Amino acid sequence: QVVGSYTIPTDLYPKETNGWIQNTDYFYGDVDGDDATLELSVGRIVGNHYEHMVRALESALNDTSYRRRQALLRSGPEGYWELWTVEARRIRNILESQSISRDRFTIIDAEKYTSRVGLLREALLILGTWGCLDGQPYQDHIDKMRDRYPTWRHWDWVENAVCRYKKLEDIPTDLAVLQTLMDEEDAKQVENARRNIGREDDDVEEIEIGYEIFDSHTDAVNELNAHVEDAMIAGQKDIVYVVRHGAPGAWTTLLVARFDETSTTHPLIWANSCLTGQYDAPCTDPKCTNEPYPIWRRDVSAPESAFRAGAVAYVGAVEVSPVNTGAELARHFFQHWTGSQSIGDVFRDTLEWGVNERGWTRYTPYIYNLYGDPKAGMPPTLAARGAQRIHVAPRNQSGPPPSTLKVDMPDYTVRTIRDADWVTLPGGYLLREEKGRPIVPYKVITVTVPAGYQVQDVTLGAKSGLEERSDLTLPIYQEEVDPIPPQYVEPTPGWYPQMDYTWSTVPNGQGGRMLFLYVYPFHHDPATAHSRFYKHFEFHLTYVTSHVVVRAVQTNAQRYALNDHDGRLDLWVENVGQGAKDAYVSVTITRVNDDKVRHAFPLRPLHHLQGLASLTYTWEPAALGSGMYRVNVTVRDTEDRVLAQASTSFYVAQEPGFTVRLPILSKKAPLSTR
Missing domain, CATH: 2.60.40.10 (Immunoglobulins)
Structure with a gap:
């Protein structure tokens, strides 16, 4: 029984470049202080028809004992730079560390199912592209492949063919011609070598894809879809993680009704994929209508499809998602969602973590929405009570804030990944703000300023404990927004950052303010590889009382x-x-x-x-x-x-042009249309 309707408008936010982030729900969680601090966990249910949204409500009501026992991890097809297979295994390793046994994971790699023409053309593209790209990280890949396969019989051809195939359209399409250039076994070797060179110095073990080769691309896609469908139906999947390219309406057919009617699980589906959180924009990609791409739909969105499939929650991006930072956001969520908190609480905290990372965070956390019940995934005893947690600042202390603040830095750690030395601080963040500058760690210190006091200034009194070294090559910030392979960026010489700290205050929701002190203890000059790290800081706070x-x-x-x-x-x-x-x-x-x-x-x-x-x-x-x-x-x-x-x-702005009208159900309204 529909007794009324309620309009929930979408939100929008300016991109760092041009245009708007459409349909972000981020700021609905910021109900106090207009400071981008999230006090509420927000979930949205979308659908064009009442009966479609009912399924989401049923899943939310039936999700009283979330188990986190089985997972389906699906990676998309790769070209010469994507590492979807590696990212799927990173998530598997995170979940495995949380006591989900490996035999309960199903990993399906789209890369495994390919045509003969597709396999050979892609291998030739990899070799030609690697030889043509200037600078890191691709200029040394051919040398690394030579080290891995020193006796490979195609090395003379590679040396003579460098820069022949810069684009896929440069490569022949006739199978007979392709087979004169490379055979299938060598092509598989090239593919697996590229993938494993890309994951060197990672926690993921070496990956060897056991390719299944088909005569046509259509046959390969159909076989892939059949395996995905079988995996969705065969097991009681609690987690579905998809990492691949995307668009509005992408791969939705494979989600619709792919769960057994007797299934008692209502999974979380996380899509690390561009634009698959969009629910109001038609798909304009040719793949939406042209064969052999039956998994792309113009008339239904991925969030809607997830609800029809019985999902209790779906996470997706409403805009183009950066490759690296979108993956970081997903990894952070799964690292912290261990079963003791709801999906909504951990998702909210993950977005806040992203905002504090600065740089990329002004975009990436705003484009990911949570669809469905934010209370889902909570332990049964808490879920039964409808438990919720409100994220608020500590209660005001009595007396003034401190006038002196001593900050001692923990020891930093260095992890080398693909020829770059990533320096991190326990509990710290990474500074990514200026293109061409090194990515360095920093710490955020918070101080509650009670009502009646106003901070006037924060000054650095002293810093000590200097440690220096000249053997690090820090990664360079590339201002990545579009999901393209990272290109070489010339490092800007000179020390960075040039400041030791910055500070700001925001309302704390209790009449006072919260002081955020950003401390930058690590400085680096990429021109000389010289680094400086200070262990101890002493700050002085100036404040006045105010009525x-x-x-x-x-x-x-x-x-x-x-x-x-x-x-x-x-x-x-x-x-x-x-x-x-x-x-x-x-x-x-x-x-x-x-x-x-x-x-x-x-x-x-x-x-x-x-x-x-x-x-x-x-x-x-x-x-x-x-x-x-x-x-x-x-x-x-x-x-x-x-x-x-x-x-x-x-x-x-122009009116965003889309609102969602949701039916308000009476308590006696039936929650089943079957």
Whole structure:
């Protein structure tokens, strides 16, 4: 019985380059402080028809004893740079470390099923491409292959054919011609060598794909699909992980109704794949309509298909997903989802972890949505009680924040992966902000600032415990956004980072603020390979007591059209102390993804402020241009000391053009259409 409807609008967020991240749900979890800190675990159920969404509700209600016993890991077809097979085994190793025995894993590699023409052309592309790419990481692959297979009979041909095949279309398509250039056994050797060179110095053991060769690509795809279907039906799968290329509507047919009708499992499906979280955009890829690609659908999305297949939750990207950082996000989730927390809680914490990583995190965590029940995956005793955890800051301490803060760094670790030395700190993050700069570790220190105090400045008093070395080659940040093979980026010479620390404060949800202190103990110069690491830091905090608070900041709309000229801001400032206070208010509008001031209002004085005061500002949103913006409010005294801060955000954009209308069910509404 449908008793009403409720509109849940989609959200959008500006990309680091151009355009918008469409349909992100990230900021629905940020209900306090407008600080991108997630207090709530959010899940969305999507569907074009009531009966389709009912299946998701049934799965959520029936998921009272999530088991995490069996997993299906599926990797997509690889070219000359993809390592989907390696990534699937990384997830298997993580789950295996959590006591899921190896015999309960099913791994299906699309790479295994190929045609004769496809195998030979791909091997020739690998050899030609490796010889043509400049710089790391591909320029030495031929040499590594020679070390691995020194007696291979095709080395003379390789030397003479370098740069002959830069693109797949350069390679012959006639089988007879291809067989004069390379035979199938040698092609398999090339494929497996490429894959294992790519995983060198990794935790994944050597991979040897036992290829099944077919006369046509259609036959190969049909055999692959049959194996996937059998695997979905044969076992009670609790986890399905897919890593491959994607598009809206990709590989959905293989999810629909692929679970036995008697199955009692309702799996989590995680898609580390571009655009497979999109649910409102038609697939424009030719694969959606052209054979032999029956697994691509124009009329149904992957989240919807997952629900029809009985999944309790589905994770997918609403935009193009970077290869490396999308994989990092998935690995972090599975490392921390051990069965003691719900899928939603760990997913939320994973997104927050990504945001604190900075650099890539301004994009990657925003494009992954959780569809389905965020409470799923919780231990039965907690699930039965409907347990939930609200992520909040610690309660305000009594007394002022510390005036001196001593920070001792743990020892760093170095792990060499594919000729790059990755330096990490326990509990730390990696700085990825500037193209051409080394990726270095840093630590985030948080300090609760109780209500009534305002931090004015943080200064570095001393740093000590210097350790130096000149034998590291750190990875270089490549500003990867699109899932293309990483290209060589010339390192920028000089020390990086050039600062020892930065700091900021955000509301903590209890009237005070949280101080975030970003400490950069490790500095590196790629031109000289010289590194410096400081073990000990001492910071000094300057703060004042304040009885002034910003009670509310409100715009007259959350979204403005590109031609809107009627922007209004109302704010309320209160002095809760005894006696009047002279102050002035500074209001600026900044663009969220670059923090540049786009509009600054004149300073407004508050003479003899006592009690509550209100201020109104007007501006033209159309003059700002498309983007997401933040209103920043700062109240200062006559000595320029900060007394209070607050912010809110708004959009200027074309209407996203899509909302989801979900039926509201009465308690007596049937939850089955069968």
